[in-house]
Amino acid sequence: MLLLIVSVAGIILNNVLALHQQQAGVHDWNKRLFGELRNIQVQDQTIFYQNKNNQNGVIDKSTGQVKYRNSYTMCDSYNYVTYEPNQQIIQLFNDGYSVLAEQEIVGNIDHCLIGLNGKYILIYGQNILSPTSSKIIEKVDYKILHAGYIFDDPIIVLQQQNEICVYQIRESVSQNYCVESLYDGQIHEFGNTLIYYDDKFAYHLKDKSAKTLDIELIKKVDKFIGLTQALVIKDKSKKQIVNLDGQVEYELSSDEFVIQNLETQKYYYIVTQKNNELKIVTFDRDTKQIHSDIIELQSKSSILNAFLIDQNKRQFLIQYSDLQTVLVDNKGIKWTTEQSLISIDTIFYEKYQNQEQTHKNSYYESLEKHGSNNPLFLVQNVISRVLNEIRDLQELAIHFIDNLGKEKVQTREMEQTYGLKQKVYFLTTYGTLLCYDSQELSLLVKLQINNQDKTFKLVAHHQIDSNLIRHFDNNDAQPTHVLFYYSKEKQRLNTFILDLQHGIIQQVASQSSKNILWTIPYRVEGGPGQHHNIIILIDEENNVFTYPKHDSLNTKEIILYRNDNGVLRGYKLFNNQLVNIWTINVKDEILIIRSSYHVGEENPRVAIWDDRKVIYKLIDQSNFAVLTSDGDKLKLFIINAKTGKIIFQSVQSEADFNQPINLVFDEHQVFVTYYNKAQMMFEIWTVEIYHAKVEVSFIKMLENYYFTKTPIITNYYKADFEAFFLQQVYGYPLGIKYLGMSKTLKSLTKKNLLVITTSGQLHSLDRNLVSTRRREKADQPILEYSLQSAELPPYQYQLPVNFQNMLTYHQTFDIEKFSIESTNLESSALLLVYGSDIFFTRIAPDKTYDMLLDNFNYNALIATTILIAIATKVLSKLVKSSKQVKQFYLN
Numbered sequence: 001m002l003l004l005i006v007s008v009a010g011i012i013l014n015n016v017l018a019l020h021q022q023q024a025g026v027h028d029w030n031k032r033l034f035g036e037l038r039n040i041q042v043q044d045q046t047i048f049y050q051n052k053n054n055q056n057g058v059i060d061k062s063t064g065q066v067k068y069r070n071s072y073t074m075c076d077s078y079n080y081v082t083y084e085p086n087q088q089i090i091q092l093f094n095d096g097y098s099v100l101a102e103q104e105i106v107g108n109i110d111h112c113l114i115g116l117n118g119k120y121i122l123i124y125g126q127n128i129l130s131p132t133s134s135k136i137i138e139k140v141d142y143k144i145l146h147a148g149y150i151f152d153d154p155i156i157v158l159q160q161q162n163e164i165c166v167y168q169i170r171e172s173v174s175q176n177y178c179v180e181s182l183y184d185g186q187i188h189e190f191g192n193t194l195i196y197y198d199d200k201f202a203y204h205l206k207d208k209s210a211k212t213l214d215i216e217l218i219k220k221v222d223k224f225i226g227l228t229q230a231l232v233i234k235d236k237s238k239k240q241i242v243n244l245d246g247q248v249e250y251e252l253s254s255d256e257f258v259i260q261n262l263e264t265q266k267y268y269y270i271v272t273q274k275n276n277e278l279k280i281v282t283f284d285r286d287t288k289q290i291h292s293d294i295i296e297l298q299s300k301s302s303i304l305n306a307f308l309i310d311q312n313k314r315q316f317l318i319q320y321s322d323l324q325t326v327l328v329d330n331k332g333i334k335w336t337t338e339q340s341l342i343s344i345d346t347i348f349y350e351k352y353q354n355q356e357q358t359h360k361n362s363y364y365e366s367l368e369k370h371g372s373n374n375p376l377f378l379v380q381n382v383i384s385r386v387l388n389e390i391r392d393l394q395e396l397a398i399h400f401i402d403n404l405g406k407e408k409v410q411t412r413e414m415e416q417t418y419g420l421k422q423k424v425y426f427l428t429t430y431g432t433l434l435c436y437d438s439q440e441l442s443l444l445v446k447l448q449i450n451n452q453d454k455t456f457k458l459v460a461h462h463q464i465d466s467n468l469i470r471h472f473d474n475n476d477a478q479p480t481h482v483l484f485y486y487s488k489e490k491q492r493l494n495t496f497i498l499d500l501q502h503g504i505i506q507q508v509a510s511q512s513s514k515n516i517l518w519t520i521p522y523r524v525e526g527g528p529g530q531h532h533n534i535i536i537l538i539d540e541e542n543n544v545f546t547y548p549k550h551d552s553l554n555t556k557e558i559i560l561y562r563n564d565n566g567v568l569r570g571y572k573l574f575n576n577q578l579v580n581i582w583t584i585n586v587k588d589e590i591l592i593i594r595s596s597y598h599v600g601e602e603n604p605r606v607a608i609w610d611d612r613k614v615i616y617k618l619i620d621q622s623n624f625a626v627l628t629s630d631g632d633k634l635k636l637f638i639i640n641a642k643t644g645k646i647i648f649q650s651v652q653s654e655a656d657f658n659q660p661i662n663l664v665f666d667e668h669q670v671f672v673t674y675y676n677k678a679q680m681m682f683e684i685w686t687v688e689i690y691h692a693k694v695e696v697s698f699i700k701m702l703e704n705y706y707f708t709k710t711p712i713i714t715n716y717y718k719a720d721f722e723a724f725f726l727q728q729v730y731g732y733p734l735g736i737k738y739l740g741m742s743k744t745l746k747s748l749t750k751k752n753l754l755v756i757t758t759s760g761q762l763h764s765l766d767r768n769l770v771s772t773r774r775r776e777k778a779d780q781p782i783l784e785y786s787l788q789s790a791e792l793p794p795y796q797y798q799l800p801v802n803f804q805n806m807l808t809y810h811q812t813f814d815i816e817k818f819s820i821e822s823t824n825l826e827s828s829a830l831l832l833v834y835g836s837d838i839f840f841t842r843i844a845p846d847k848t849y850d851m852l853l854d855n856f857n858y859n860a861l862i863a864t865t866i867l868i869a870i871a872t873k874v875l876s877k878l879v880k881s882s883k884q885v886k887q888f889y890l891n
Contacts, residue, residue, distance in 0.1 A: 029441045031838040032066035034059055035342035037319055040307050055836060064327060064335040075112040081122060111147035113154040121154055121169055123147050128173060138173040146187040150194060151207055157187060164196060166205055179203055179210045191226040204244060217246050223258055228265045232258050241268060250283055257303045271306050280316060293330045322432040322448060340428040344834055345458040347819040350423040350500060352416040419823035422830060438830060438840060447505050452494050456485040460519035464533045482535060486516050495547055514539040518560055542578040559622055559641045563590050570644050582644025588628035588635060592663040597621040604667045604747055611790045616691040617668040618723050625665045629657055634674055648725050652685055654678040662739035673736040681731045688772045692722040694785045726772035726787060731798040738817060742845055744829055745822040749846035760812035762833055764805045768792055813837035
């Protein structure tokens with residue numbers, strides 16, 4: 001009895017501590033990335049960099065952490081320019097000082113230069129502007145190929161018909177010289193000069209003239225070494241360093257990489273990676289002497305780029321093909337980072353198994369194996385079940401007592417039990433799979449997808465039963481991840497399986513295929529209580545096949561649709577054939593298409609309790625929404641995929657299509673965001689679909705909502721369905737870059753809108769604020785059968801912004817999208833926002849659902865538990881004493 005009391009008390013206290021931990025604080029973390037480096041400059045303990053995405057920033061040389069980054073156009077390491085399209089104003093920054101241009105600019109800044117007199121020169125489109133004097137220097141008539149410097153003079157290179165011309169920018173724009181060329185040429189910065197080349201011509205662009213180069217030599221160039229004005233050419237299995245006249249200075253093998261020397265022209269530095277060893281070779285151009293250093297590195301990838309950081313300390317920055325970046329010297333690794341997270345294909349999660357609280361139970365194993373309708377198997381395991389339950393309670397009590405005072409251990413296990421601590425997997429476009437702990441941001445697993453080139457792109461990621469995979473001996477039958485990669489150039493589909501249990505990625509199939517349009521996870525029913533999951537794949541020629549191969553596929557009703565060059569087509573999958581069932585010719589340009597169906601949310605709540613009445617949502621997961629553009633008009637269509645019938649359409653004017661536009665379709669609600677030029681504000685356009693019938697009878701409500709086996713649905717095959725559409729527009733005072741929706745495990749709690757603002761913050765917006773059911777006036781009477789709500793605040797155009805709901809607090813990030821994973825707590829979810837920055841937090845839109853209130857009395861709970869234990873002990877003694885007295889009198 002005492003053991004049972006202690007065990008129950010331990011369970012209660014453990015649950016309280018877990019919920020308290022969720023309520024007390026959120027362990028946020030963020031990671032700033034610099035991505036694939038293009039070039040760098042080093043000054044003291046600072047590395048100034050520019051990456052392939054035209055972002056510029058500062059890396060701390062001692063730690064590798066990004067201290068500062070922007071996506072603006074740089075003039076040099078200290079000066080950059082920003083342009084705000086909403087305000088149509090230029091800002092020039094120099095060490096915190098800004099200059100505002102008075103002239104209105106209608107295009108994005110393409111280039112920023114600084115003249116010899118220190119004046120700024122900005123180029124947008126074909127306009128050359130000097131903002132400090134607030135005038136346009138000149139508007140050129142031809143396409144600007146390049147804007148940069150030749151021996152510190154700002155110049156532009158124009159494509160003029162069949163020639164390129166170099167213009168110098170001083171007080172005006174004056175032509176220096178022109179040379180013959182073709183279109184689609186490339187320009188490479190080469191020390192203080194430029195190299196231009198196309199398929200026929202190659203030139204070294206100097207101050208007053210261009211020197212002709214050997215085009216066949218330029219075609220072999222693998223790398224330009226600017227400061228030394230030499231070329232690395234690749235010929236079959238070897239490489240050579242040559243000067244512009246083609247004279248060979250040094251020979252190296254094909255897997256060796258020449259480092260761009262930023263400090264002196266005396267040395268060449270050559271690096272190569274072999275068998276976890278990084279070899280650094282120093283070649284003295286004057287004495288022809290060679291010195292080598294070997295550093296052990298746990299990397300098998302090829303070198304993508306390398307930079308000299310400090311010649312005296314012999315420090316080098318090495319970046320591999322999977323964007324792992326390391327800073328090394330002759331003593332070893334100084335720091336390392338995983339930069340492939342700059343470009344993420346997909347994110348998925350895996351929950352921890354708390355082994356100390358997980359026990360196999362023969363009763364439940366029998367249930368799972370033999371089903372719940374076989375009493376013979378169940379009866380024989382009843383005793384085992386009871387013994388296992390006692391064992392669970394006993395070990396839980398011992399575990400609780402052993403860990404008293406070990407709050408960190410206890411907290412970690414609680415977070416794993418409630419799913420608040422999980423493994424986050426990132427699959428990147430560089431073919432790298434990285435697994436991090438969601439709490440500590442520690443790297444747990446790193447795998448590489450090989451056997452394919454960069455033309456292969458991820459088509460889909462799904463899970464299937466591992467017992468369908470014959471390449472592994474999976475006795476535990478854990479779900480296995482399947483990855484599909486397709487190459488349009490090679491018209492080939494590669495299939496990989498990812499076994500997280502064994503940490504293996506293996507290619508299991510490769511086949512010729514047309515472009516894959518659909519991948520559909522499908523559940524195939526077997527014997528009684530048996531099923532397995534496969535993937536249905538359909539290409540652009542409507543060929544249907546499965547992985548793993550399944551010959552007899554009797555599909556349920558699967559309705560699909562696609563945008564075929566502006567023509568919407570609906571299909572039905574039947575007997576392994578894809579049949580066209582409807583076609584819609586769309587006159588306007590299709591911008592976005594979104595479905596109302598979301599995997600894992602198959603049983604949404606269909607009714608709203610509001611003001612003593614029940615309002616039924618109209619949810620049909622075969623509906624989808626389409627946004628189109630017509631001039632400055634934004635058109636919204638809601639279409640049923642079964643019939644091709646347009647069930648709703650509406651228009652909003654004055655939309656700016658140069659600003660971000662978003663579309664979200666969740667259950668019965670459609671949200672569209674865009675920038676309204678007339679209001680000079682981003683707007684959230686909401687459309688909601690309800691049943692026209694509103695139930696106010698309590699008895700009818702119970703019958704329709706709780707006791708019926710067939711909830712209210714709408715048959716779209718009939719023309720007279722009862723549907724009611726409401727729409728409303730709200731002004732959002734912040735810019736909207738991306739819009740999404742939160743989610744929970746069972747979709748029982750409310751789901752907020754999540755807004756990534758144009759300023760790089762993440763805002764959680766209560767979707768009740770953008771409801772169409774907010775009444776127009778506060779004193780407006782609401783009819784009994786009205787869809788309007790007395791519980792929601794009255795309508796106001798501009799939405800209030802509660803900055804306490806800024807999930808990124810006062811910080812700003814370069815973020816594009818987010819990923820949400822549910823936990824075992826219905827109120828809570830894990831939220832990971834990513835882009836060039838990664839930000840992780842936990843959210844609880846409906847905190848009152850399964851979390852303790854702020855004023856919860858923990859002392860009272862503990863005291864009550866102790867009193868119950870004491871009372872139980874006392875009562876048991878009294879009962880025992882009473883029995884002894886009765887026995888005495890009987891005798």
